[in-house]
Amino acid sequence: xxEITQSPRHKITETGRQxxxxxxxxxxxxxxxxxxxxxxxxxxxxxxxxxxxxxxxxEVSDGYSVSRSNTEDLPLTLESAASSQTSVYFCASxxxxxxxxxxxxxxxxxxxx
Amino acid sequence: xxxxxxTQPGMFVQEKEAVTLDCTYDTSDQSYGLFWYKQPSSGEMxxxxxxxxxxxxxxxxxxYSLNFQKARKSANLVISASQLGDSAMYFCxxxxxxxxxxxxxxxxxxxxxxxx
Numbered sequence: 001x002x003e004i005t006q007s008p009r010h011k012i013t014e015t016g017r018q019x020x021x022x023x024x025x026x027x028x029x030x031x032x033x034x035x036x037x038x039x040x041x042x043x044x045x046x047x048x049x050x051x052x053x054x055x056x057x058x059e060v061s062d063g064y065s066v067s068r069s070n071t072e073d074l075p076l077t078l079e080s081a082a083s084s085q086t087s088v089y090f091c092a093s094x095x096x097x098x099x100x101x102x103x104x105x106x107x108x109x110x111x112x113x
Numbered sequence: 114x115x116x117x118x119x120t121q122p123g124m125f126v127q128e129k130e131a132v133t134l135d136c137t138y139d140t141s142d143q144s145y146g147l148f149w150y151k152q153p154s155s156g157e158m159x160x161x162x163x164x165x166x167x168x169x170x171x172x173x174x175x176x177y178s179l180n181f182q183k184a185r186k187s188a189n190l191v192i193s194a195s196q197l198g199d200s201a202m203y204f205c206x207x208x209x210x211x212x213x214x215x216x217x218x219x220x221x222x223x224x225x226x227x228x229x
Contacts, residue, residue: 033217040221045216104158
């Protein structure tokens with residue numbers, strides 16, 4: 001079955017370190033998204049991509065970057081982790097501009113100490 | 114810019130009763146979609162129901178229905194005959210469908226607790 005997977009599921013890192021969260025989907029979807037979830041804020045968009053070599057900034061993109069070298073993967077990099085980036089991160093994918101359902105990964109809980 | 118407001122941080126409902134979760138939205142787009150997602154304590158995001166802005170009928174999916182009032186810009190989720198397994202966080206979201214944007218904008222969520 002097609003799926004979207006995130007790794008790792010849990011990570012603890014130190015302030016200032018570079019961290020990369022992986023997202024891999026086998027739906028062959030063009031659209032991929034990264035969100036962060038914080039209490040009281042719901043899910044906020046960090047970065048998104050509509051296809052290979054396409055990346056765009058979302059609402060809360062400062063301190064994060066993404067790259068899209070193939071259809072299946074959209075890794076999220078925290079250039080220099082900060083305590084404010086402690087959060088739960090969700091990757092999602094969807095098919096085309098007229099999609100109804102976006103499929104979400106299981107989430108990655110990141111703690112920056 | 115789009116904005117979703119969920120004014121109920123927490124709700125309680127008795128098992129087998131119906132419950133309404135509120136959602137209001139703000140957008141200047143004419144064509145948009147409204148979504149509800151469920152997030153149980155295990156953390157995954159589960160798609161529940163979708164309503165398009167031009168849909169004349171309210172969307173229904175099993176025990177879930179979306180009470181869409183376009184003039185009031187509200188898209189409330191109604192869960193009928195609540196079950197203990199309905200205890201979860203519920204998110205309302207929307208997406209512009211008139212342009213090329215494909216990302217979802219989420220509200221802050223409502224934590225629903227179903228009491229036995």
